[in-house]
Amino acid sequence: MKSSALTLSIIAAMNLSLSAGELRDMAAKAGLKPIPQDEATLMKMVDNPKNPVTAKKVELGKKLYFDPRLSKSGLISCNTCHNLATGGVDGVGPATGHMWRQNPHHLNSPTVYNAVFASKQFWDGRSPDLEDQAQGPMQAHPEMAATPEHVAAVINSIPEYVQEFRAAFDKPDMKPTLKDAADAIGAYERTLVTPSRYDDYLNGDEKAMTPEEKEGMKIFIQKGCASCHNGVALGGTMQPFPVAGKYKYANVGDFKGDKNGMVKTPTLRNILETRPYFHNGAVWNIEEAIKIMGETQLGTKISDEEAKKIKAFFGALTGKKPKVEYPMLPASTDKTPKPDLN
Amino acid sequence: MKSSALTLSIIAAMNLSLSAGELRDMAAKAGLKPIPQDEATLMKMVDNPKNPVTAKKVELGKKLYFDPRLSKSGLISCNTCHNLATGGVDGVGPATGHMWRQNPHHLNSPTVYNAVFASKQFWDGRSPDLEDQAQGPMQAHPEMAATPEHVAAVINSIPEYVQEFRAAFDKPDMKPTLKDAADAIGAYERTLVTPSRYDDYLNGDEKAMTPEEKEGMKIFIQKGCASCHNGVALGGTMQPFPVAGKYKYANVGDFKGDKNGMVKTPTLRNILETRPYFHNGAVWNIEEAIKIMGETQLGTKISDEEAKKIKAFFGALTGKKPKVEYPMLPASTDKTPKPDLN
Numbered sequence: 133m134k135s136s137a138l139t140l141s142i143i144a145a146m147n148l149s150l151s152a153g154e155l156r157d158m159a160a161k162a163g164l165k166p167i168p169q170d171e172a173t174l175m176k177m178v179d180n181p182k183n184p185v186t187a188k189k190v191e192l193g194k195k196l197y198f199d200p201r202l203s204k205s206g207l208i209s210c211n212t213c214h215n216l217a218t219g220g221v222d223g224v225g226p227a228t229g230h231m232w233r234q235n236p237h238h239l240n241s242p243t244v245y246n247a248v249f250a251s252k253q254f255w256d257g258r259s260p261d262l263e264d265q266a267q268g269p270m271q272a273h274p275e276m277a278a279t280p281e282h283v284a285a286v287i288n289s290i291p292e293y294v295q296e297f298r299a300a301f302d303k304p305d306m307k308p309t310l311k312d313a314a315d316a317i318g319a320y321e322r323t324l325v326t327p328s329r330y331d332d333y334l335n336g337d338e339k340a341m342t343p344e345e346k347e348g349m350k351i352f353i354q355k356g357c358a359s360c361h362n363g364v365a366l367g368g369t370m371q372p373f374p375v376a377g378k379y380k381y382a383n384v385g386d387f388k389g390d391k392n393g394m395v396k397t398p399t400l401r402n403i404l405e406t407r408p409y410f411h412n413g414a415v416w417n418i419e420e421a422i423k424i425m426g427e428t429q430l431g432t433k434i435s436d437e438e439a440k441k442i443k444a445f446f447g448a449l450t451g452k453k454p455k456v457e458y459p460m461l462p463a464s465t466d467k468t469p470k471p472d473l474n
Numbered sequence: 475m476k477s478s479a480l481t482l483s484i485i486a487a488m489n490l491s492l493s494a495g496e497l498r499d500m501a502a503k504a505g506l507k508p509i510p511q512d513e514a515t516l517m518k519m520v521d522n523p524k525n526p527v528t529a530k531k532v533e534l535g536k537k538l539y540f541d542p543r544l545s546k547s548g549l550i551s552c553n554t555c556h557n558l559a560t561g562g563v564d565g566v567g568p569a570t571g572h573m574w575r576q577n578p579h580h581l582n583s584p585t586v587y588n589a590v591f592a593s594k595q596f597w598d599g600r601s602p603d604l605e606d607q608a609q610g611p612m613q614a615h616p617e618m619a620a621t622p623e624h625v626a627a628v629i630n631s632i633p634e635y636v637q638e639f640r641a642a643f644d645k646p647d648m649k650p651t652l653k654d655a656a657d658a659i660g661a662y663e664r665t666l667v668t669p670s671r672y673d674d675y676l677n678g679d680e681k682a683m684t685p686e687e688k689e690g691m692k693i694f695i696q697k698g699c700a701s702c703h704n705g706v707a708l709g710g711t712m713q714p715f716p717v718a719g720k721y722k723y724a725n726v727g728d729f730k731g732d733k734n735g736m737v738k739t740p741t742l743r744n745i746l747e748t749r750p751y752f753h754n755g756a757v758w759n760i761e762e763a764i765k766i767m768g769e770t771q772l773g774t775k776i777s778d779e780e781a782k783k784i785k786a787f788f789g790a791l792t793g794k795k796p797k798v799e800y801p802m803l804p805a806s807t808d809k810t811p812k813p814d815l816n
Contacts, residue, residue, distance in 0.1 A: 198559055206565050212549070217540055217803045223548050224813045232574040234815070405805040408812075417808055450805075458798035461559045463747040466759055470750075471566045473576070 155346055155353075159334060162353045163362035166334035167327045177364075178248045178322040183263050185319045188300040193320025195296075195459045196313050201286050203276035205230055206471025210269065210317060213241040216456055219405030220245035220324065225413035226385070231474070233274035238385025240413030245453070246401045248322045250368030255411045256390040257370045263318030267310060280310040285469050287313060292462035326402060326451025333448070341448045348445030351438050356430045366400035366449065376431030379424075381414035401449050418443050497688055497695075501676060504695045505704035508676035509669045519706075520590045520664040525605050527661045530642040535662025537638075537801045538655050543628050545618035547572055548813025552611065552659060555583040558798055561747030562587035562666070567755035568727070573816070575616035580727025582755030587795070588743045590664045592710030597753045598732040599712045605660030609652060625652040627811050634804035668744060668793025675790070683790045690787030693780050698772045708742040708791065718773030721766075723756035743791050760785050 168174045179185050196202065200209040208229055213222045220243035226234040227241040239255055247253065253265035269275040270283060287293045287308045297308040300316060330349075332340035341349070352358065360371045373379070373395040389395040395411060408414065409421040419439040426434035434442070510516045521527050538544060542551040550571055555564045562585035568576040569583040581597055589595065595607035611617040612625060629635045629650045639650040642658060672691075674682035683691070694700065702713045715721070715737040731737040737753060750756065751763040761781040768776035776784070 200557070200560070201565065205570070207554070207570060215542070217801055218542070219805065223543065223806065224815060226815075228547070228549060228815060232815070407806055416812060453802045456800035458800040459559055460795045463561065463792075464565065464749055470758060473566060473568075473570060473574070 155350055156334060158350065158353050159358075162358035164334070164353075164358055164366065165362075165364045166331040167325060167364060169327075169331070169335050174325065178325060180261060180263065180318070180322065183315045183319060185322050186300065188296070189316050189319040190323055192293075192296045192300045193316035193318070194456070195293075195461055196317050197320055198459050199461055201461075201464065201468070201471070202270055202278060202283050202313065203230065204278045204282060204471070205473050207473075208276050210244075210266070213269070213275070214244035216244070216324070216453070219243055219402045220247075221406045223407060225408055227275065229269075229275035230273065230277035235274055235385075237387040238412045239387060240408060240411060242396075242398055243402060243406050244321055245324050245326050245451070246365055246399050247368075248325065249363065249365035250396065250399065251363075252368070252370060252396055255387065255396050257394065257396050258390065261318065262321045263315050266314035266317040266321070270310060270314070278310075282469060283310040283313055284308065285467075286464075289465050289467035289469070290462050291465075323454060326453055328401065328449050328451035330445075330448040331451075342444070344441060344444045345448045346445075348441035348443065349448070351434075352442050352445055355426060355432060355434060355438070355442075357425070357442070360397045360429065361400050367397040368399055369397055370394040371397050371429075374428040377428035379428045381410060381412060381424075384412040384414045387411060400446060402451055403446050404443070404450055418446065497692055498676060500692065500695050501700075504700035506676070506695075506700055506708065507704075507706045508673040509667060509706060511669075511673070511677050516667065520667060522603060522605065522660070522664065525657045525661060527664050528642065530638070531658050531661040532665055534635075534638045534642045535658035535660070536798070537635075537803055538659050539662055540801050541803055543803075543806065543810070543813070544612055544620060544625050544655065545572065546620045546624060546813070547815050549815075550618050552586075552608070555611070555617070556586035558586070558666070558795070561585055561744045562589075563748045565749060567750055569617065571611075571617035572615065572619035577616055577727075579729040580754045581729060582750060582753060584738075584740055585744060585748050586663055587666050587668050587793070588707055588741050589710075590667065591705065591707035592738065592741065593705075594710070594712060594738055597729065597738050599736065599738045600732065603660065604663045605657050608656035608659040608663070612652060612656070620652075622652040624811055625655055626650065627809075628806075629655060631807050631809035631811070632804045633807075665796060668795055670743065670791050670793035672787075672790040673793075684786070686783060686786045687790045688787075690783035690785065691790070693776075694784050694787055697768060697774060697776060697780070697784075699767070699784070702739045702771065703742050709739040710741055711739055712736040713739050713771075716770040719770035721770050723752060723754060723766075726754040726756045729753060742788060743793055745788050746785070746792055760788065 168177060175185070197210045200207050202209065213227050213229065214220050215222055222241050225240060226238045228234050248262060253259035253262060254268070259265040259268065270278050271280070294308065297312060298304055298306045301312065329340040361367045363369065370390065372393060373389060404418060408416045409418065415421045415424065419436070422439040422442050423434045426432050510519060517527070539552045542549050544551065555569050555571065556562050557564055564583050567582060568580045570576050590604060595601035595604060596610070601607040601610065612620050613622070636650065639654060640646055640648045643654065671682040703709045705711065712732065714735060715731060746760060750758045751760065757763045757766065761778070764781040764784050765776045768774050
């Protein structure tokens with residue numbers, strides 16, 4: 133008995149090991165890619181040659197990311213909607229900002245974590261990169277509602293900020309603008325990458341994922357989920373939506389995607405931390421979201437059991453967040469514009 | 475000439491040193507007290523025997539302090555109005571919370587830094603300590619607008635939180651309540667103490683403050699400012715308001731103080747970081763605030779030059795903030811109540 137139990141467990145382990153190796157091949161064929169383990173490779177991948185990621189720029193960008201004074205009211209920062217404490221999102225349905233206004237299209241705030249791996253920014257993909265994207269919410273009326281003049285006036289009224297910009301951009305006479313602030317914020321956001329057990333597995337560590345997670349990953353690939361949720365981000369590219377069925381929450385908001393009806397696929401990294409789901413935050417339960425996607429995007433039925441296993445796989449996508457030392461911001465001065473709550 | 479210049483500078487240094495010693499005596503007589511340098515003495519001073527400050531409780535309290543899910547909307551945390559990045563305040567006139575409602579009495583959010591040194595909490599002093607205070611804003615309709623049931627339901631829906639409460643309070647079967655959350659938050663707030671160059675000076679370091687700052691401190695004491703702004707907090711006790719004159723901003727809001735017309739004196743620590751000033755945030759310029767206080771509380775005229783020097787003294791009260799590692803909060807679950815934006 134003892135010896136036969138041992139034999140069985142060796143066979144099980146061999147099967148698992150074999151299936152795991154197969155799974156890694158399946159993942160590669162489906163276009164799933166890990167976050168590189170090698171720091172230099174990763175840094176090269178997240179860098180923007182037009183706005184190089186440097187330590188000084190990242191530190192400045194972090195301060196600006198958390199600084200509510202860039203908003204018209206003085207109350208809303210990038211971190212309000214893309215909260216680094218809660219998976220990089222706000223956890224509410226529609227993004228809610230200045231004067232408690234909600235996004236007019238009922239759009240949900242996407243996570244800032246791993247956003248660098250997306251090929252486009254915003255749900256309609258209208259922005260090519262994080263630096264360009266960061267200019268939007270600062271000015272959007274239902275978000276931070278600031279004018280470029282307000283942002284520039286706040287920054288230039290605070291001598292420590294001006295000095296930091298000049299050092300970070302190596303321009304001794306710089307008078308920082310909203311665009312410069314967005315560049316610094318973009319550089320910071322490029323560092324918000326969260327490697328997970330899934331990456332460890334793809335990078336060769338067989339034991340990084342549990343058998344259930346691997347099974348869920350296999351179903352995820354076999355069902356065709358990776359036809360949209362692929363690449364390093366498991367998402368981040370523009371896709372037609374819906375493809376196969378009627379999207380039951382189409383009536384929440386009036387968002388139609390880009391001019392071709394294409395919508396950006398959200399990343400699945402940290403997805404268990406970023407409820408609610410879909411572009412309009414209409415669904416709160418991940419298994420429900422998985423099943424709806426199968427139906428409307430893939431024209432296939434995903435069973436409760438399969439959805440549960442895919443959810444288990446998603447657990448392996450919950451990543452390690454970078455440590456964030458909360459910034460102590462330089463004080464306002466008499467020249468700093470007063471916040472306007474209206 | 476050389477020797478006489480040297481002699482003069484030695485005499486100047488002696489005078490300064492003598493005057494500095496005198497100043498420390500003046501400060502002691504006026505009831506001004508430093509933050510103790512000795513860690514054990516400080517910890518004893520900030521502790522609450524009924525809610526002992528422990529490392530586990532502080533770490534839990536920090537998470538709750540930053541967790542917007544404790545609010546009805548899911549968007550507002552303690553840190554929204556008492557932002558540790560900006561001097562422990564929000565930098566706007568009236569506190570602004572749920573549904574963008576403003577404090578009905580136009581009250582300004584006071585700083586959380588060094589609040590532990592105040593004898594009472596809230597502008598009308600209705601709360602005896604930080605643990606009691608923290609229960610208020612969570613429930614106040616224009617602030618976080620949560621019910622005790624909401625707060626308890628959020629916490630108990632997140633297993634990591636429940637475990638942390640049980641460990642921090644050493645109660646293996648605990649079902650945490652709003653009061654327990656407030657106790658943890660209060661414990662965290664007790665650690666938010668900011669020693670400054672002023673403390674170094676009072677604790678014996680002659681060179682910690684500049685001659686101008688010392689001159690401002692002398693004027694501050696001689697004018698009688700320390701008759702209300704005294705103790706470790708340079709404030710934090712209930713005082714009649716106004717005493718000597720007509721308070722020109724009385725018409726901003728309808729706040730009347732406690733039942734005896736007493737109002738809590740704000741701390742002056744970090745005052746240069748906590749614009750706007752007064753209970754109703756009516757004044758944005760510190761020199762103006764200093765002069766108005768002289769007029770209405772002390773019945774005395776403070777000149778522009780004197781106000782400038784007192785402001786210089788306030789610069790020495792800007793303290794070193796504790797390092798805050800931004801918390802990564804445990805994820806919501808399917809049991810977590812959905813946020814309600816209305």
